[in-house]
Amino acid sequence: MNYETIIGLEVHAELSTKTKIYCGCTSEFGGQPNTHCCPVCLGLPGSLPKINKKAVEYAVKAGLALNCSITRASRMARKNYFYPDCPKDYQITQQDFPLCANGFIEIETKNGPKKIGIERIHIEEDAGKLLHVRDGSLVDYNRAGVPLIEVVSKPDMRSPEEARLYLEKLKSILWYIGVSDCKMEEGSLRCDANISIRPEGEDKFGTKTEIKNMNSFKALEKALGYERTRQKELLDGGGTVHQDTRRWDDSKEMTFVMRSKEHAHDYRYFPEPDLVAISISDEWIKEIGQSIPELPDDKKKRFIEQYKLPEYDADILTSSKKLADFFEECVKYTDDAKSVSNIIMVEMLRLMNEKGVEIEGLKITPQHIGKLVNLVNKKTISSTAAKKVFDEMFTTGKDPDAIVKDRGLIQNSDTDFIKGIVLKVLSENQQSVADYKNGKDRALGFLVGRVMKESKGKANPAIANRILKQELSK
Amino acid sequence: MYTIHELHEKLKNKDLSAKEIASMYIKRIEEQDGIIGAYLEKNFENALNDAQKVDERISKGEEIKDVEGIPAAIKDNICTNRVKTTCASKMLENFIPPYDATVIGDLKKDGALLLGKTNMDEFAMGSSTENSAFKLVRNPWDTECVPGGSSGGSAAAVASGEAAFALGSDTGGSIRQPASFCGLVGIKPTYGLVSRYGLVAFASSLDQIGAFTKDVEDMAVVLNSIAGYDEKDSTSYKMDKKDYRKALGGDVKGMKIGIPAEYFKEGISSDVKSSVLDAAKVFESLGAEVVDISLPYTEYALAVYYILASAEASSNLARFDGIRYGYRSKKFEDSIDIYINSRTEGFGDEVKRRIMLGTYVLSAGYYDAYYNKALKVRTLVKQDFENAFKKCDILISPTSPTVAFKIGEKINDPLSMYMSDVCTVPINIAGICALSLPCGMSSNLPVGMQLIGNYFEEEKLLKAGYAYQMNTDWHKMNPELRGGK
Numbered sequence: 027m028n029y030e031t032i033i034g035l036e037v038h039a040e041l042s043t044k045t046k047i048y049c050g051c052t053s054e055f056g057g058q059p060n061t062h063c064c065p066v067c068l069g070l071p072g073s074l075p076k077i078n079k080k081a082v083e084y085a086v087k088a089g090l091a092l093n094c095s096i097t098r099a100s101r102m103a104r105k106n107y108f109y110p111d112c113p114k115d116y117q118i119t120q121q122d123f124p125l126c127a128n129g130f131i132e133i134e135t136k137n138g139p140k141k142i143g144i145e146r147i148h149i150e151e152d153a154g155k156l157l158h159v160r161d162g163s164l165v166d167y168n169r170a171g172v173p174l175i176e177v178v179s180k181p182d183m184r185s186p187e188e189a190r191l192y193l194e195k196l197k198s199i200l201w202y203i204g205v206s207d208c209k210m211e212e213g214s215l216r217c218d219a220n221i222s223i224r225p226e227g228e229d230k231f232g233t234k235t236e237i238k239n240m241n242s243f244k245a246l247e248k249a250l251g252y253e254r255t256r257q258k259e260l261l262d263g264g265g266t267v268h269q270d271t272r273r274w275d276d277s278k279e280m281t282f283v284m285r286s287k288e289h290a291h292d293y294r295y296f297p298e299p300d301l302v303a304i305s306i307s308d309e310w311i312k313e314i315g316q317s318i319p320e321l322p323d324d325k326k327k328r329f330i331e332q333y334k335l336p337e338y339d340a341d342i343l344t345s346s347k348k349l350a351d352f353f354e355e356c357v358k359y360t361d362d363a364k365s366v367s368n369i370i371m372v373e374m375l376r377l378m379n380e381k382g383v384e385i386e387g388l389k390i391t392p393q394h395i396g397k398l399v400n401l402v403n404k405k406t407i408s409s410t411a412a413k414k415v416f417d418e419m420f421t422t423g424k425d426p427d428a429i430v431k432d433r434g435l436i437q438n439s440d441t442d443f444i445k446g447i448v449l450k451v452l453s454e455n456q457q458s459v460a461d462y463k464n465g466k467d468r469a470l471g472f473l474v475g476r477v478m479k480e481s482k483g484k485a486n487p488a489i490a491n492r493i494l495k496q497e498l499s500k
Numbered sequence: 501m502y503t504i505h506e507l508h509e510k511l512k513n514k515d516l517s518a519k520e521i522a523s524m525y526i527k528r529i530e531e532q533d534g535i536i537g538a539y540l541e542k543n544f545e546n547a548l549n550d551a552q553k554v555d556e557r558i559s560k561g562e563e564i565k566d567v568e569g570i571p572a573a574i575k576d577n578i579c580t581n582r583v584k585t586t587c588a589s590k591m592l593e594n595f596i597p598p599y600d601a602t603v604i605g606d607l608k609k610d611g612a613l614l615l616g617k618t619n620m621d622e623f624a625m626g627s628s629t630e631n632s633a634f635k636l637v638r639n640p641w642d643t644e645c646v647p648g649g650s651s652g653g654s655a656a657a658v659a660s661g662e663a664a665f666a667l668g669s670d671t672g673g674s675i676r677q678p679a680s681f682c683g684l685v686g687i688k689p690t691y692g693l694v695s696r697y698g699l700v701a702f703a704s705s706l707d708q709i710g711a712f713t714k715d716v717e718d719m720a721v722v723l724n725s726i727a728g729y730d731e732k733d734s735t736s737y738k739m740d741k742k743d744y745r746k747a748l749g750g751d752v753k754g755m756k757i758g759i760p761a762e763y764f765k766e767g768i769s770s771d772v773k774s775s776v777l778d779a780a781k782v783f784e785s786l787g788a789e790v791v792d793i794s795l796p797y798t799e800y801a802l803a804v805y806y807i808l809a810s811a812e813a814s815s816n817l818a819r820f821d822g823i824r825y826g827y828r829s830k831k832f833e834d835s836i837d838i839y840i841n842s843r844t845e846g847f848g849d850e851v852k853r854r855i856m857l858g859t860y861v862l863s864a865g866y867y868d869a870y871y872n873k874a875l876k877v878r879t880l881v882k883q884d885f886e887n888a889f890k891k892c893d894i895l896i897s898p899t900s901p902t903v904a905f906k907i908g909e910k911i912n913d914p915l916s917m918y919m920s921d922v923c924t925v926p927i928n929i930a931g932i933c934a935l936s937l938p939c940g941m942s943s944n945l946p947v948g949m950q951l952i953g954n955y956f957e958e959e960k961l962l963k964a965g966y967a968y969q970m971n972t973d974w975h976k977m978n979p980e981l982r983g984g985k
């Protein structure tokens with residue numbers, strides 16, 4: 027039988043606020059166990075939570091970037107469960123009134139763009155970490171109280187690949203707007219997935235299973251693929267899917283049952299009485315909205331339109347906000363966006379990579395890159411010379427005008443000057459002349475190179491080419 | 501037995517040093533607390549050291565604050581830095597908080613001498629202080645009787661002269677009812693007036709820290725120290741500090757005092773009823789206008805209270821699980837055993853009763869029928885008061901249906917025990933303020949009346965209470981104790 031796959035994701039992202047969500051402790055990753063703690067995040071008797079305004083701001087920012095509506099009067103709730111990593115044995119989260127709801131993310135599938143709905147985004151606190159050792163278990167509460175957002179998608183994904191694309195896009199947006207560093211390896215981005223299958227054409231959902239513990243995009247796609255096949259085989263074999271919570275084992279590439287839903291918790295949610303309702307004004311939403319930078323997709327579209335760049339260029343230049351900003355800064359100094367794009371993509375990114383330099387550490391300035399492009403376009407220097415100039419600009423941060431002047435690289439278009447060199451080169455390279463005449467076109471390139479070298483890169487290559495051809499055809 | 505303002509005068513006039521005052525109270529505790537049982541933890545050395553500092557300040561001619569050098573007792577559910585805070589529970593038998601509750605910080609800043617921590621019903625659940633895991637407290641007026649609860653230790657300490665004033669907490673009447681039983685002034689401030697930071701939560705939306713004093717003037721003094729906005733408590737009310745002593749004095753002419761019919765129905769002892777109605781006549785004689793009013797939702801208040809308070813308590817007490825601090829059962833194989841056995845062995849019956857009730861009313865399938873409905877009725881109870889305060893300035897009622905009952909009399913009958921809070925509980929549900937003060941005697945035990953005020957109108961209560969005490973002597977009566985005056 028043919029089945030349709032239904033996938034929904036619940037993604038937890040740690041917010042990059044400086045302090046925890048209900049107290050003033052640092053939310054920094056790591057540190058000696060239990061050193062980032064106070065009575066509040068340890069849930070000591072008598073302590074009271076106080077909500078971190080920045081965490082609310084970040085969550086609203088994420089909501090706006092993910093096209094959600096923002097709940098003006100939101101409130102916190104308690105989710106009650108016993109677990110040693112949970113200091114109060116309840117988690118302060120949101121239930122009936124999440125901060126953000128009804129948004130979407132657009133992904134690029136093989137069949138074109140597709141919108142994946144977002145059900146809700148709410149804020150909550152992270153739990154501590156358990157370390158199991160031989161003699162028992164140790165608890166580290168440094169992470170307890172670190173602010174999280176949980177982004178719950180609608181069950182709109184139809185394949186493991188779509189799920190991966192959704193998660194990739196979500197990550198890039200959260201990272202781009204600066205609300206989370208989204209480091210999956212440090213656990214600051216975590217993903218649980220719900221997956222079910224149903225016979226094609228059926229409206230009713232099949233029984234879903236929940237997969238936890240997928241710590242990379244690859245793992246997510248693999249786990250969902252595995253689970254889809256497992257459910258298919260079960261149904262085809264006449265079996266039924268149980269509503270389990272399953273764990274993905276990356277090394278075995280299989281899912282295993284963690285607990286079945288029959289033993290599911292009754293979380294006994296109720297409104298958190300220690301925190302007053304969160305009210306969010308229109309002005310605040312507006313202010314937060316204005317702090318959201320242009321998102322990668324929009325930026326890419328704009329780059330293609332505004333600068334007439336090919337999609338490939340736009341993709342690379344907008345892959346990081348800093349790079350995109352750098353590009354746009356360069357373009358302020360020249361009309362030739364494509365040449366700037368070429369220099370950045372070919373020369374600059376290569377050198378940055380080689381030398382291990384980040385954008386922030388660059389000596390070269392956008393203004394100098396703009397100038398360099400103009401020097402080439404005005405034929406003041408040749409593109410061969412431009413490469414040399416760029417290398418020097420990159421290492422020294424010097425002005426290209428100064429480099430060109432110091433090294434005497436100004437291009438020479440004087441035909442008499444070039445003709446003199448051409449004649450000299452031809453007389454010194456009789457063999458190549460003979461080769462050319464015998465039909466070996468490659469010899470022309472060699473001769474042009476000689477001319478450029480002889481002129482110390484100053485000869486206008488187009489003119490050198492033209493004169494060479496003239497002389498050779500004589 | 502001295503009031504705070506009397507002691508303050510003596511300090512200022514150098515009739516007594518702070519050290520002499522502290523020693524006087526310490527001596528009294530040593531003489532009689534073996535019988536009364538008010539204190540769980542004594543902190544005399546610190547109190548004497550602090551007294552020394554106060555005396556130094558006085559000798560330098562510095563101005564001292566109203567509570568400076570005054571010995572106080574603190575209910576054992578209010579966290580005190582480096583001093584055991586047990587909530588009278590085996591669960592927290594050895595819990596030493598690494599921080600002070602905001603009110604403790606306030607009192608320390610103002611120079612009060614903290615003598616120790618007082619006994620209570622375990623986690624503030626009870627109306628007689630018979631639910632302490634450690635020991636019994638006796639009513640100084642009659643040692644066969646309970647002091648009331650849950651702040652019974654604090655009430656007994658002040659009534660017996662073992663402290664000049666005491667802090668308690670009031671979730672459903674836990675200050676006012678023992679104040680009434682022990683012949684004291686007790687206040688449940690408006691929710692949000694006094695920071696709850698550092699109060700071990702029983703029911704967060706109902707709990708409020710308040711105080712016991714000998715008279716109304718003292719109450720104004722204590723409120724001046726502990727009331728005010730605290731950024732650590734998000735439910736704390738943002739407003740400027742008030743001087744509550746300014747509310748004292750002036751006459752009550754023209755003040756409208758409502759008598760809510762629902763608080764005088766059956767179940768209220770006739771002595772209590774007549775004492776309170778007599779008090780109303782005193783107000784009338786002072787020029788106040790007494791009007792009859794009705795609070796129709798009163799009859800549901802107790803049910804609402806037990807649903808909401810238990811629900812919140814079941815969650816607030818979850819952290820006492822044998823993992824992090826306090827009691828841990830010796831019998832366990834895995835973490836589930838630790839939870840179950842520690843809580844089974846560590847909590848007393850009343851606490852378990854309420855945790856179970858709270859867990860039930862919050863559980864899936866019952867939430868709407870109980871918890872959600874209780875929230876709706878809570879709104880109606882609030883509206884009752886809002887309507888009443890359109891017609892009157894304050895309301896007057898009994899504090900408790902009866903005077904103090906005998907130890908053991910109600911301990912096996914939880915429902916009848918719960919009834920002793922029937923007059924006080926609606927005030928917590930609405931979040932308004934109320935003051936209990938002595939207004940008579942019945943079978944040699946004090947009778948208390950309750951003055952109820954609108955949100956943040958403590959001043960009206962203090963003004964009326966002060967006027968009453970200027971014209972009556974009930975607050976000047978003291979129990980006759982061994983080791984007497």
Ligand SMILES: [Zn+2]
Pocket residue numbers: 046049050051062063064065066067068171
């Ligand atoms: Zn903290």
